[in-house]
Amino acid sequence: MDAFERLTLEEIAEAVPDGALLGVPADYSGVPMAATRALIARGARDLRLYCLPYTTLQGDMLIGAGCVASVEAAAVTLGEHGLAPRFTAGVESGALEMRDSTCPALHAQLQATEKGVPFMPQRGIIGSDIAAHRPDWQVIDSPFGNAPDPVLLVPAVKLDVTLFHAPYADRDGNVFIGRRRELATLVHAASKVLVTVEKIVDESLYATEASAACALPAFYVDGIAVAEDGAWPCGLTDLYPPDAEAIRAYAAAAKTQAGFKAYLAEFGLAPRPTPASQTA
Amino acid sequence: MNHTPEELLIVTLADMLHGDRHVAVGAASPIPCAAALLAKSESPRRMHVSILHSLSHNPFAEGARELFDAAAQGRIDTFFLGGVQIDGSANINLVGLGDYPNLRKRFPGSFGSALMYFAVPRVILFREEHSKRTLVERVDFISAPGTSPPEVWRRGGPKxxxxxxxxxxxDAERARFRLESVHGGDTPETVAEATGFAFDQAAEVGETPAPAAERLKRLRRDIAPRIAEFYPQFAARVWGLAA
Structure with missing residues (x-):
């Protein structure tokens, strides 16, 4: 018997319930693209994406496929390949709810959950329209010090599920995350943690201090699926770079919903029929 | 020695970085990246350049939040920000055009600007396109404000x-920009015509100094090949370097 819960991609997709607040990693920390296609295949709906701190292809595809009710992020973009086409169409048509945030606040709201405290104070942001449109955030006068010192408070956010892709796990279910410690934050703040990996290795991550420093301990992890090239067409540090040609092809195709639909069809997938996925 | 428009921008930005201990450069910023590496190569004292776009030049090992924590601690002297719109009070907009949240044109989002603009002592606003479309009287959405009331904690801001x-x-007290120099081919009048906000003018508005031949040589010989590692398309376009 495996020391960890070994899942298939389909089982990972089943384990992300409709309506879940889903932790989404940035493009440098292991984008679970194979699992994202599995989510689209199962027709996931009303997902609320909480991005740490932004999303690229993963968020745009989920939006286009009609799987998403809302997005909280510091940005949604295809980076050097331009604007995220299904995201921008969704916002411009009014079909997609966007909760605009900023990187440090997205980190801080999960860090509050990591520490088990109800909120975190955060510098800056006061006077921005980001804060003006966030009724869930509050400004108080700092109780410390004598001079007036307004400071922003952001509430703790508990994620329903965090899902990411990593280079490998060991036989005990410890997962290599390297220096991508924001993945640990996403994990600590989530009720359920699902991981896809390129492979399972024999040597324990705790064999040396050097590899132990790169480990996410198994006790956080609810299930692991092996998915080779599981971040493709996004990259995975040290293993494969982003597939620029494939992302360019996506960016071109997804400019229209019809093009996006044709793109999905190449993977044997289809969007759910929703107002957002009907946007031209 | 002839220079490209990009090379003028690189040396002009590099001149703004002298004396810094730590410059951080965000994603998708080849010109600030080249400027920071050039300034480091010319700096008489130790200077750290953190390039978030690169694995080998991104020193942060505690996760993506470490950049923001380091900025909040005052460990980053200069950072670069841009904007879909920048207004005459240095408010920046990275979110979109129109009446938020009913935007007619959506852009990616504010990223970390809403903290960096407050926490980093010297923020340099950089936007190549200089038009009434980008430099506006009032931004449609404030991703980060150019100035703050005196009681609000703010270590830095736009310089x-x-x-x-x-x-x-x-000038943060006046909340206004002042024209210091114009690049070759422009005059204060043509700049005013292309700018959507009112601004002050220095007593003498000169021409932005062209890069000296020796410096241009060093930029092309020492810095350009390193930029080609992170920004192959930019290096190919500006310097004809193969990736």
């Missing part, structure tokens, strides 16, 4: 604005 046509400084 300068560099565009494809001119260099401005920023």
């Amino acid at each position: 300068a604005l560099l565009t494809g046509r001119a260099v401005f400084s920023f």
Whole structure:
């Protein structure tokens, strides 16, 4: 018997319930693209994406496929390949709810959950329209010090599920995350943690201090699926770079919903029929 | 020695970085990245350049939040920000055009600007396109405000604005830009015509100094090949370097 819960991609997709607040990693920390296609295949709906701190292809595809009710992020973009086409169409048509945030606040709201405290104070942001449109955030006068010192408070956010892709796990279910410690934050703040990996290795991550420093301990992890090239067409540090040609092809195709639909069809997938996925 | 428009922007930005201990450069910023590496190569004292776009030049090992924590601790002297719109009070908009949340044109989002603009002592605004479309009287959405009331904690903020046509400084007390120099081919009048906000003018608005031949040589010989590692398309376009 495996020391960890070994899942298939389909089982990972089943384990992300409709309506879940889903932790989404940035493009440098292991984008679970194979699992994202599995989510689209199962027709996931009303997902609320909480991005740490932004999303690229993963968020745009989920939006286009009609799987998403809302997005909280510091940005949604295809980076050097331009604007995220299904995201921008969704916002411009009014079909997609966007909760605009900023990187440090997205980190801080999960860090509050990591520490088990109800909120975190955060510098800056006061006077921005980001804060003006966030009724869930509050400004108080700092109780410390004598001079007036307004400071922003952001509430703790508990994620329903965090899902990411990593280079490998060991036989005990410890997962290599390297220096991508924001993945640990996403994990600590989530009720359920699902991981896809390129492979399972024999040597324990705790064999040396050097590899132990790169480990996410198994006790956080609810299930692991092996998915080779599981971040493709996004990259995975040290293993494969982003597939620029494939992302360019996506960016071109997804400019229209019809093009996006044709793109999905190449993977044997289809969007759910929703107002957002009907946007031209 | 002839220079490209990009090379003028690189040396102008590099001049703004002298004396810094730590410059951080965000994603998708080849010109600030080249400027930071050039300034480091010319700095008489130790200077750290953190390039978030690169694995080998990104020193942060505690996760993506470490950049923001380091900025909040005052460990980053200069950072670069841009904007879909920048207004005459140095408010920046990275979110979109129209009446938020009913935007007619959506852009990616604010990223970390809403903290960096407050926490980093010297923020240099950089936007190549200098037009009434980008430099507006009032931004449609404030991703990060250019100034704050006195009781709000703020270590830094905008110090300068560099565009494809001119260099401005920023006076936080007046909440206004001041035109310092114009690039070759422009005049204060043509710059004013292309700018959507009112601004002050230095007593003498000169021409932005062209890069010295020796410096240009060093930029092309020492810095350009390193930029090609992170920004192959940019290096190919500006310097004809193969990736």
